Amino acid sequence: MLEIKNLHANVDGREILKGLDLTLPTGEVHAIMGPNGSGKSTLAYVLAGKEDYEVTEGSITWNGKDLLDLDPSARAATGVFLAFQYPMEIPGVATMTFLRSAVNAVRKARGEDELSTPDFMRLVKEKAKGLKIDAEMLRRPLNVGFSGGEKKRNEILQMALLEPSLCVLDETDSGLDIDALRIVADGVNALRSKERSMLVITHYQRLLDYIVPDKVHVLSKGRVARSGGPELALELEKTGYAEFGGEATAA
Amino acid sequence: MAAVQETVERVKEIDVDQYKYGFFTDIESVKAPKGLNEDIVRFISAKKHEPEWLLKWRLEAFRRWQTMQEPEWANVHYPKIDFQDLYYYSAPKSTEGPKSLAEVDPELLATYAKLGIPLKEQEVLAGVKGAPRVAVDAVFDSVSVVTTFKEELSKAGVIFCSISEAVKNHPDLVQKYLGSVVPATDNFYATLNSAVFSDGSFVYVPEGVRCPMELSTYFRINAEQTGQFERTLIIADKGSYVSYLEGCTAPMRDENQLHAAVVELVALEDAEIKYSTVQNWYPGDKNGKGGIYNFVTKRGDCRGDRSKISWTQVETGSAITWKYPSCILRGNGSRGEFYSIAISNGYQQVDSGTKMIHLGKDTSSRIISKGIAAGRSNNTYRGLVSAHRKATNARNFTVCDSLLIGDKCGAHTVPYIEAKNASATFEHEATTSKISDDQLFYCLSRGLSEEEAVALIVNGFVRDVLQQLPMEFMAETQKLISISLEGSVG
Numbered sequence: 001m002l003e004i005k006n007l008h009a010n011v012d013g014r015e016i017l018k019g020l021d022l023t024l025p026t027g028e029v030h031a032i033m034g035p036n037g038s039g040k041s042t043l044a045y046v047l048a049g050k051e052d053y054e055v056t057e058g059s060i061t062w063n064g065k066d067l068l069d070l071d072p073s074a075r076a077a078t079g080v081f082l083a084f085q086y087p088m089e090i091p092g093v094a095t096m097t098f099l100r101s102a103v104n105a106v107r108k109a110r111g112e113d114e115l116s117t118p119d120f121m122r123l124v125k126e127k128a129k130g131l132k133i134d135a136e137m138l139r140r141p142l143n144v145g146f147s148g149g150e151k152k153r154n155e156i157l158q159m160a161l162l163e164p165s166l167c168v169l170d171e172t173d174s175g176l177d178i179d180a181l182r183i184v185a186d187g188v189n190a191l192r193s194k195e196r197s198m199l200v201i202t203h204y205q206r207l208l209d210y211i212v213p214d215k216v217h218v219l220s221k222g223r224v225a226r227s228g229g230p231e232l233a234l235e236l237e238k239t240g241y242a243e244f245g246g247e248a249t250a251a
Numbered sequence: 252m253a254a255v256q257e258t259v260e261r262v263k264e265i266d267v268d269q270y271k272y273g274f275f276t277d278i279e280s281v282k283a284p285k286g287l288n289e290d291i292v293r294f295i296s297a298k299k300h301e302p303e304w305l306l307k308w309r310l311e312a313f314r315r316w317q318t319m320q321e322p323e324w325a326n327v328h329y330p331k332i333d334f335q336d337l338y339y340y341s342a343p344k345s346t347e348g349p350k351s352l353a354e355v356d357p358e359l360l361a362t363y364a365k366l367g368i369p370l371k372e373q374e375v376l377a378g379v380k381g382a383p384r385v386a387v388d389a390v391f392d393s394v395s396v397v398t399t400f401k402e403e404l405s406k407a408g409v410i411f412c413s414i415s416e417a418v419k420n421h422p423d424l425v426q427k428y429l430g431s432v433v434p435a436t437d438n439f440y441a442t443l444n445s446a447v448f449s450d451g452s453f454v455y456v457p458e459g460v461r462c463p464m465e466l467s468t469y470f471r472i473n474a475e476q477t478g479q480f481e482r483t484l485i486i487a488d489k490g491s492y493v494s495y496l497e498g499c500t501a502p503m504r505d506e507n508q509l510h511a512a513v514v515e516l517v518a519l520e521d522a523e524i525k526y527s528t529v530q531n532w533y534p535g536d537k538n539g540k541g542g543i544y545n546f547v548t549k550r551g552d553c554r555g556d557r558s559k560i561s562w563t564q565v566e567t568g569s570a571i572t573w574k575y576p577s578c579i580l581r582g583n584g585s586r587g588e589f590y591s592i593a594i595s596n597g598y599q600q601v602d603s604g605t606k607m608i609h610l611g612k613d614t615s616s617r618i619i620s621k622g623i624a625a626g627r628s629n630n631t632y633r634g635l636v637s638a639h640r641k642a643t644n645a646r647n648f649t650v651c652d653s654l655l656i657g658d659k660c661g662a663h664t665v666p667y668i669e670a671k672n673a674s675a676t677f678e679h680e681a682t683t684s685k686i687s688d689d690q691l692f693y694c695l696s697r698g699l700s701e702e703e704a705v706a707l708i709v710n711g712f713v714r715d716v717l718q719q720l721p722m723e724f725m726a727e728t729q730k731l732i733s734i735s736l737e738g739s740v741g
Contacts (some may be wrong), residue, residue, distance in 0.1 A: 048696045051688065075699035088693035092711030101707055106698035108340075142710065158697065 002197060003027050003168060007047050007058035008222075016042040018222035019058070026063075026165075029198040031208055031233060034219030035241035040201045041085060043219070046172040047199075048082040049075050062166060076111030081164030082222040085171040095154065098142045099124060103161050127160040131187045149180030155185040167191070167198045171227040173207040186211030205237040220244035283340035289313060295340045299415050312435040312445035319439045325602040326631040327571045329408035329544065332509060338499060339447045339480070361583055404545070407463050409493075410455040414482050417453035424455055428486055432515035432552045438574075440511040444480045448513070451481035456491040456522075465721055467496045473691065481512040487522035489555065494525040496721060508533075509570075510675060511546045516686040520555030520582065525563070527720055528576075529728060531735075532568035539598025539627075542570025549576035553585035553614075561588035562605065563719045565728050570599060577606035580614035580642075587616040590719040592728075594709075594735045595628030595660070604634035604665075609645035609675070618649040621713045624660035625736055631663040638675040645672060651681040654712050656705065656736065706733035 002024040009017040014037045016104060035038050045053045047060065049072040060067040090098065093227040103123075115123065124138065131153045143151050152172055159167055169188065173181055180215050188211050192198070200211055208216070208230065216232040217224045218241075225244050226232065253510050283294050292313050296306040326561075340427035410421060417425050433713050435445040456462050461700050487493050510532070516524050527547075535542030545568075551560035562576040578587025589605035616636065624630035630653065638645040646718070653662035694704035710729050717725055 042482055048692075050692050050696075072695035073698050073700055076696055082696050084693065088687075088690045090690060090694075090711055092714035093707055098707070101699060101703065102694075104695035105700070105703060109698060127345060154472065 003059075003061045005042075005059045007046070007060065008056045010054045010056055011042060011052065015056070016222055017046065019171075019221050020219075022217060022224060024166075024197050026197055028214040029192060029200060029211065031100040031213040031216045031230075032201045032219060033203070033205075033216060033233060033236060034205070035244055036156055038219040038244065039222040040203075040219055041170055042222075042242060044085075044168050044199075044201055045083055047075075047166075047168050048072060048080060068096055073105070073109070076162065076164075077106055079165035081159050081162055081167050083152075083159055083167065083169040083172050085174060087143050087147075087155055088153045089144075090137075091144050091145045092141055093142050095142045096124065096136075096138040099138075099158065099161060102158065108160050123161065128157055130190060131157050131160075132183055148175030149177065149183075152176060152180065152184050153187070156184055156191075160187065160191060166198065169198065169200045171201055171203060172197075173202055173204060181207065182200060182210060195251060205234075207234040208233045218244055225246075231236060260340045268323055269298070282338050282500045286335040287313075287337070287447065291339050295447055295449065298340065299418070301415075301418055304426060305418060308430070308435060309446050310421040312442050313447075315436050316439070316442040316446055319442060325573050325633075326629065326665075327573060327600040327602050329571055329600075332544070334443075336359065338508060340449060348733070375586060382426060398665045403463065408457040409460060409462050410453065411466055412453055414448075414451045414453045414484060417455075417484075421453075421455065424486065425453070425484070428515070428517055429482075430455070430485055430515075432517060432550050433513050433548050440546040441513050444482060444511050444513045444548070448480045448482035451512070452485075454485040454493060454495065456493045458488040459490045460488075461491065463494040465494050465496055467498070479508070479510045479512065483512070483514040484517075485515070485526070486575050487519065487524045487558075488517045490521040491519075492523045492525075494526045494721065496528040496529070496724065498531070498724075507621055509542045509546070510543055512548070514547070514576075516551035516560055516561050517557035517586075518551065518553050518555060518582075520527060522555060522583045523559040523561075524549070524551065525561045526576070527724070528562075528564040528566075529720075529724060529731065530564065530566045530568055530572075531731060533570075534568050534597060535570040537597060539570070541544070542599075545569040545570065545574060546573045547574045549574065550579065551587070552575065553582050553611075555585070556582040556611070556688045557584040558582050559586045559588075561676050561719070563590040563592070563716065564589070564592070564603075564732055565716075565731070566593040566603060569601075572599075572601045574603045575605055577608065577635075578616060579608045580616060580645075581608065581610045582614075583609075583611040584613045585611055586614065586666070588677055588719075589616075589618045589620070589703050590716040591620045592623070592713045592716045592732070593621070593630060594623045594625075595597075595630045595734060596626040596735055597628060599628040601629070602631040602633055604632045606635040607637070607647055609636075609638040609642040609647070612641070612643045613645075614642060614648040616648075618651070619715055620649075620651045621663055621716055622651075622653045623656065623709055623712065623736070624653065624662045625656035627659045629661045631665060633665045633667075634675055635667040635669070636679075637667075637669040638672045638677070640671045642672050643674050645670075645675040645677075647675075647677045649677075649681075650677070650715075652712070652725050653681075653683040654709065655683065655685045656709075702733070705736055709733070709736060 004020055004022040007017050007020040008015060031042055042053060046055060055068055071080060086162060088154055100120055107114055131208060137150060143154065172184060174182060200213060213230055216228055218226045283291055289310060291308050296309055355711055357615065402482050433441050436442055454466060485495060488527050516526060518524050532543040532545060533541065553560050559580050564576060566572055576589060580587050587607050593603050595601045604620065605618055618634060620632050622630040622632055632651050636647045636649065651664050655662055662683055667678055668679065670677060686705065690708060709732055717728060720728055
């Protein structure tokens with residue numbers, strides 16, 4: 001279970017999160033919505049442990065463990081995964097090489113043996129298939145020249161390979177056309193399980209047609225302003241974020 | 252990635268200033284007295300039983316050197332060298348004639364063992380059956396002590412020996428080619444080398460022969476305050492091919508050590524020479540104290556039509572590097588290549604690059620330079636591409652990329668381009684980038700440690716050049732790159 005209590009966080013000396021409370025039980029999928037600037041991405045980065053995102057007050061515990069005590073790679077080892085809104089490009093490093101480095105780093109930290117090359121190849125092939133990622137894409141340098149859809153599918157592939165218990169998806173739907181959205185959503189849904197919690201951050205309701213959340217939280221000015229069931233997302237689709245400090249019309 | 256893991260483990264075993272190869276082998280050396288004068292030049296020549304013409308050549312170089320000034324145009328800074336405070340000759344005592352490996356000083360073999368030599372020279376030196384066929388001409392201090400595979404090479408007609416031996420056994424070849432690419436009067440350090448060069452490698456590949464194995468030389472500086480003045484001469488006769496690799500490590504010490512080597516390559520018609528260097532000399536401690544001064548002159552002459560010379564270098568060591576492996580594209584249709592990875596960390600200073608001199612028609616050259624600066628180091632690429640009036644259709648393509656790690660280092664690019672023939676096509680691309688915090692964070696969020704992340708990103712950055720190295724050195728070089736960047740983050 002993820003428990004966030006009275007979380008305050010600064011970026012460049014400006015307070016973005018202002019006393020955020022959130023509870024995400026194990027096995028549930030919660031959506032985080034909200035207008036631009038409400039702190040959605042900041043929350044994602046704070047969870048993953050990005051430097052320069054300074055927590056000034058409050059706590060984050062994951063299954064009783066204090067997440068704020070851990071550096072980003074230790075968080076990955078303990079099961080936290082952030083699917084980036086803008087995945088980074090690393091020229092010259094084949095996607096396959098990167099995946100293998102990541103999987104083995106995490107396995108090692110969890111006290112598991114590194115996978116042999118054939119075992120790893122088999123695993124990647126199996127996971128990549130559902131995401132329509134072919135061998136050619138895996139040979140290309142990580143995210144370099146990837147289309148928006150390819151980048152996001154690659155994020156979900158990493159999520160599948162690293163077997164996290166807490167998945168944070170930061171605007172995974174941004175920049176996707178409807179076909180790509182469906183592939184990515186199917187990939188995410190395939191990873192839903194009783195042991196895995198997910199935080200799906202999105203600006204639009206559209207994604208939630210495909211990934212149906214157990215709960216929806218609306219952020220406003222760095223706090224959870226309202227929580228409800230999936231119907232809350234539909235309501236927002238009609239009324240927009242005006243009452244939460246956003247522009248009058250949602251897209 | 253297994254290699255990355257291994258690297259990180261190895262990095263953890265060493266401290267920044269506990270240079271892995273910083274041990275000192277206690278072998279009694281025969282030294283000439285400190286300082287440099289005509290008597291020392293005569294002493295060196297006499298010690299090596301050289302013919303009169305070579306002594307004369309040395310003395311002329313020495314007299315010329317006395318009139319020369321140390322160059323100061325490079326972007327490097329160091330205290331003035333007292334050339335009278337150095338030894339110019341030192342040979343391990345045991346070299347009075349080991350005829351086989353069994354006769355080699357066990358201390359010497361133990362040194363190679365300690366080096367953890369990746370190149371399998373270890374086995375080769377120890378005479379292990381089934382060792383890969385890499386011929387080694389090991390330079391220990393100033394004199395080549397052991398040369399293997401000579402017989403098999405001689406079957407192919409390839410001559411691979413120390414330059415002293417070559418002077419004795421193949422004087423005509425040496426006299427014909429020595430100084431024909433880098434003249435004795437070329438520059439301050441090359442001229443010094445010509446006067447006092449101690450030893451080095453000699454290779455001759457006869458017409459039409461493809462050298463049956465990679466040739467490799469292991470340089471190592473040992474005795475205290477001994478400048479190293481190797482001289483290497485490689486001649487590829489018509490239609491022949493040879494691939495040569497030098498790799499270097501040095502022991503730890505406080506005094507700065509001077510290294511002023513000269514390498515000359517000659518490629519005749521349709522011949523090809525591939526010369527690779529992995530340089531890992533002591534860079535100095537974490538405060539910038541000590542370390543090797545590496546002032547090297549390397550030049551290849553594509554003398555024959557359609558000949559080709561390719562330099563590949565991985566530079567990770569030395570306190571100061573001053574080095575421009577160059578190609579003179581004299582033959583029509585000849586081709587020169589320069590692939591370089593230069594890494595600087597701590598207080599290292601690198602001023603390196605290449606010169607491509609297009610003289611013949613339809614000549615082409617390619618330069619791929621990857622500079623990586625970390626710590627408080629300075630990394631300068633300095634390159635010249637020129638086309639002579641008669642060099643019709645000369646073509647050059649240059650890519651010059653710099654990567655900065657941290658905010659206390661510097662990367663500089665100084666390209667000189669001169670085209671005196673209107674048909675020349677020269678392309679130059681240069682980029683400077685940083686390992687961004689976002690890239691690092693992305694890797695960390697996938698479970699990689701900072702060291703692993705930097706190693707991965709840097710190895711990606713240099714990939715184009717790594718691929719030019721002989722296969723067996725690629726993996727080792729990846730590790731070396733990571734070790735060199737130890738302490739560059741966090």
